[in-house]
Amino acid sequence: MSSVSRRRFLHAALAGGAASHTAVHAAEAGQFTEPERGIPLAEDADVIVCGAGPAGVAAAITAARAGASVRLFEWRGCLGGIWTAGLLGYFLDFDKPGFARELREKLDARGARADSTSASRFCYDPEALKLLLEELCLEAGVKFQYHTKVSAAFREGRRLTTIVTESKSGRQAWRAPVFIDTTGDGDLGYQAGCAFEIGMAEDCPCQPMSLNALLMVRDVEQLREFVRFGRRLPGENTDTEKKQRIKEVLVGSGNFPSYAGPTMWHVRGNLVFAMMNHEYGIKPWDAAEVTAATVSARAEMNRMVAGLRALGGPWEGIQIVATAEQIGVRDGRRIRGRYTVLQDDLAQGIRHDDAVARVTFGIDVHALSADDNKKHAIMPKPIKAKPYDIPLRALIARDVDGLMMAGRCISGDFIAHSSYRVTGNAVAMGEAAGVTAALAAQSKRPPHEVGWAEVEAKLKALGQRS
Numbered sequence: 001m002s003s004v005s006r007r008r009f010l011h012a013a014l015a016g017g018a019a020s021h022t023a024v025h026a027a028e029a030g031q032f033t034e035p036e037r038g039i040p041l042a043e044d045a046d047v048i049v050c051g052a053g054p055a056g057v058a059a060a061i062t063a064a065r066a067g068a069s070v071r072l073f074e075w076r077g078c079l080g081g082i083w084t085a086g087l088l089g090y091f092l093d094f095d096k097p098g099f100a101r102e103l104r105e106k107l108d109a110r111g112a113r114a115d116s117t118s119a120s121r122f123c124y125d126p127e128a129l130k131l132l133l134e135e136l137c138l139e140a141g142v143k144f145q146y147h148t149k150v151s152a153a154f155r156e157g158r159r160l161t162t163i164v165t166e167s168k169s170g171r172q173a174w175r176a177p178v179f180i181d182t183t184g185d186g187d188l189g190y191q192a193g194c195a196f197e198i199g200m201a202e203d204c205p206c207q208p209m210s211l212n213a214l215l216m217v218r219d220v221e222q223l224r225e226f227v228r229f230g231r232r233l234p235g236e237n238t239d240t241e242k243k244q245r246i247k248e249v250l251v252g253s254g255n256f257p258s259y260a261g262p263t264m265w266h267v268r269g270n271l272v273f274a275m276m277n278h279e280y281g282i283k284p285w286d287a288a289e290v291t292a293a294t295v296s297a298r299a300e301m302n303r304m305v306a307g308l309r310a311l312g313g314p315w316e317g318i319q320i321v322a323t324a325e326q327i328g329v330r331d332g333r334r335i336r337g338r339y340t341v342l343q344d345d346l347a348q349g350i351r352h353d354d355a356v357a358r359v360t361f362g363i364d365v366h367a368l369s370a371d372d373n374k375k376h377a378i379m380p381k382p383i384k385a386k387p388y389d390i391p392l393r394a395l396i397a398r399d400v401d402g403l404m405m406a407g408r409c410i411s412g413d414f415i416a417h418s419s420y421r422v423t424g425n426a427v428a429m430g431e432a433a434g435v436t437a438a439l440a441a442q443s444k445r446p447p448h449e450v451g452w453a454e455v456e457a458k459l460k461a462l463g464q465r466s
Helices: 003-028 054-065 099-109 126-140 187-191 239-252 287-311 343-348 370-375 414-420 423-442 452-461
Strands: 047-050 070-073 143-145 149-156 159-167 170-175 178-181 213-216 263-268 271-275 319-323 355-359 388-391 403-405
Touching: 047 054, 047 423, 054 070, 054 099, 054 126, 054 178, 054 423, 099 126, 099 423, 149 187, 178 187, 178 423, 187 403, 213 287, 239 263, 239 287, 287 319, 343 388, 343 414, 355 414, 355 423, 388 423, 403 423, 423 452
Parallel strands: 047 070, 047 178, 070 143, 178 403
Antiparallel strands: 149 159, 159 170, 213 271, 213 319, 263 271, 355 388
8 A cells, every 4th residue: 555545544444433432422411413504495386295196196186287386205016005015905985976986997997906806995906006196196297206205394484485305415404485294293393393193192103013014825816715806706605704714714823813804815826915913013114113113023024924825725825925025004193284083973873064075984993002902903983973074174283384285184073083094085185285285376376275166177177077
């Protein structure tokens, strides 16, 4: 090594050592102060949507169709969120007009919907859906960016003006007149300083998480007594009985499932979706807890499938094709809005003049602990729910102007959330949020000043209301 190279090496080593010493000293004090620095700022969108799950893609596409310039950020590598990266497997409460109907028709045209006889609930091909959603975003002119997570939000007074994202491109700042939080867990609303609720109480007795999987079987027809098909044959056992049969077989193989209502749905050919596990008491904002839950759930899914395979017979050759990229979160932050959907709304079957969706799905609280799971997979219902409306006001942040929510992070209580969180309602909320945001941005108003009559008229003009 030359003397010059040696000097450069020593200088770099000493500089690195000094930096390390400073970092260690700061860590010992319990915090690290990040040096101030400038980051690139873009201001080229009317509406910014954070999270490209069912609510996010519906919001972004509808806002773009309404004439707004739209940016959509997603931290995974595909659109669709829980549908695709999460391998949800089943659409629920999907018998709705507008974008929901459009998706049904387009999936049918591709042969990607397992049961075209039901508009409300059906299985689907997740890869076909990924492609379809990308095509729809491109056609609408939505600028979407993968592997990008919102990491900070900044306000001027009450108004949200800027977000910061983290990605392979580093930190980037983005300004827009209106933002929509479709992160599922209310990440943007939290970062913007909104009040929120979580679980049943402040310390989060939350619904469990589930890691779903795609399975390949040797002959799905030989498993008809276990697998849900779109059409039930004469004399075929019910869906409830199929769950019980799967549970009995799993227990017989030495694996009592952490979700006592294990379910398999037929996708196409010999491909099936499986939901067979629960992870209890996980805080969805704690990355370490979610990581541990994911590892535990993936291990359990593999143990259960291996146990089934060892039984032979119709289970011979069953294997996991893929586990979900993300564990399915049922319960995240519920950002406080200008209206809160309550359990009493379900009991009364409440109606609103500014209804963005009519919810027909019932109360669905999964067992809250492993002990509960041994008694019942789904908790007893506290009331009998009637079809009810979600008003636009529940999608507009109370504490911050220029911010909307759609999907499971809207304003509601624990019981109401367990009903409206399914994806048919997320899509309807996304449509309404997208149109409202577009109208607000184009007219230089905050969303809470846009009247429902304007939103409804625009939805009808776009063919989103029958």
